[in-house]
Amino acid sequence: MTTAATVTLNDDVLNLDSLLTTDELALRREVRGFVAERIRPNINAWYEDAHFPLDLVPELGELGVLGMHLKGYGCPGRTAVEYGLAAMELEAGDSGLRTFVSVQGSLAMTAIHKWGSEEQKNEYLPPMARGEVIGCFGLTEPTAGSDPAGMATVARSDGRGGWIINGAKRWIGLASVAQLAVIWANTDDGIRGFIVPTDTAGFTATPIGSKLSMRASIQCDITLDDVRLPGTAILPAARGLRGPFSCLNEARYGIIWGAMGAARDAYEAALGYSQERMQFGKPLAGYQLTQEKLVNMLLEIQKGTLLAIHTGRLKDAGALEPVQVSVGKLNNVREAIAICREARTILGGNGITLDYSPLRHANNLESVRTYEGTDEVHTLILGNHITGVSAFR
Incomplete structure (x- = not known):
């Protein structure tokens, strides 16, 4: 192989x-x-x-x-x-x-x-x-994914300078193996962030099973049942959605690059297979339809990588705007999924096994396409930028 x-x-x-x-x-x-x-x-x-x-x-x-x-x-x-x-x-x-x-x-x-x-x-x-302490990030909720402003998790003062948090979070990466969780909650002062040690009484993280995607990863449900924290647990400078959104944009930026890594690996697997797999007396790579597929994959990988480099240079210069992050996340994940699926077709039936990476990557990218802003959310961000009219509500 x-x-x-x-x-x-x-x-x-x-x-x-x-x-x-x-x-x-x-x-x-x-x-x-x-x-x-x-x-x-x-x-x-x-x-x-x-x-x-x-x-x-x-x-x-x-x-x-x-x-x-x-x-x-x-x-x-x-x-x-x-x-x-x-x-x-x-x-x-x-x-x-x-x-x-x-x-x-x-x-x-x-x-x-x-x-x-x-x-x-x-x-x-x-x-x-150093990797000695693992953290997780609790923003998404069972009923508040794309609309974090609708979060139901609440933190209230305990009257003695501390806090009591109640609520639930869903699809929280690493929560069951983390030592601390950054939890976002509604307060009388708006949305605030809290550092919650995961061994705090009332904090429970339950891994989500039966996944068809991101199987070599951990995503969890979190319940917060009268979780009591000292006043020092609050992130003092974070007020409102600007706090979590600034973190999401960092994660979205990494996805712009990561998606092209998955796409490149799928393309390479398909190319290597096509050069060795013989059909009708010659390798698959010798057929026009196969070459067209490979060329189209390569074009999108090169364009997506160029977009990533440009976005990175803007970020290093302090000139990157959130809408530009949406351009990269929407385009590169969407194209990466298409590339991985097309790569699987070159592998034929063998492509549905774990002997080859394209379908594994395609399945994973379905999650990447959803988290840190769905295609629809980033489309509306760009639509708002283009038209000046918000279509979120």
């Missing part, structure tokens, strides 16, 4: 590597090597067994990809483009592993880094960057 790792490819037809610095290329090689050594040999079993490899977490910390875009407090302080390249390589291995890095760094750590007190930053961020 030929895999992407054993095929020599000539797929950077636009020479996009020339847009990357020596340091960026070195970082990409390092993360790609980690994926080749630690993820690719094991991902099929992890996916089939619905297993998330917790033993990789400290290794990801040592690799320097946890909160890698954050500066200070023991965080790596790498550039946005470097973070994007790492996300691309991790998702070429599997969306579930890139999602872990995103939940840990772009959501939980970013919430503390942007909105936490100095005491909170110093206490939590260094061990999280």
Whole structure:
């Protein structure tokens, strides 16, 4: 069997590597090597067994990809483009592993880094960057996914300077293995964020089973039943939806890159297979229809990667706007799913097995397409930008 790792490819037809610095290329090689050594040999079993490899977490910390875009407090302080390249390589291995890095760094750590007190930053961020403490991010609820303003979770004062939280969250990555949760709740002062140790009485995280997507990852239901917290648990600088939305935009940015990693891996698997699979006396790669499929895949991967690089340069320059993040997330995930599905057709019946990656990637991307803003939400964000008229309500 030929895999992407054993095929020599000539797929950077636009020479996009020339847009990357020596340091960026070195970082990409390092993360790609980690994926080749630690993820690719094991991902099929992890996916089939619905297993998330917790033993990789400290290794990801040592690799320097946890909160890698954050500066200070023991965080790596790498550039946005470097973070994007790492996300691309991790998702070429599997969306579930890139999602872990995103939940840990772009959501939980970013919430503390942007909105936490100095005491909170110093206490939590260094061990999280090392992978010694896992965090999760509780925003989505059973009845409030695309409309977080409708959240029903409530935090009220206990009259003694502390807080009591009641409510429920759903589809919360890592919650059952995390040591802390950043929970967003309605208060008399609007929506606020709280750092909740997951061993606090009344906090329960239950993994969601029977998933057809993101099987090598953990998503949970959370219940908060009279969870009592000290006053120091609140994120002091976060008020309103600006707090969680700033974190979501960090995660969405990583998806722009990650989706192209999944697409590239699916394309490489299909290309390698087509070069070796003989039908009617010659390899599949020798047929016009197969070449058309491969060319169309490559065009979208190159365009999507160029979009990711441009978005990253804007982010590093401090010039990236939220609507531009929506452009990247909507386009690249949508195109990546189409590429993975098309790659599966080249594999024929063999493509529905875990021997090949395209259908696994396509299934995972259905989740990526949904979280951090659905296609519909990002379409309406762009529609509002174009027309000046909001269609959300």
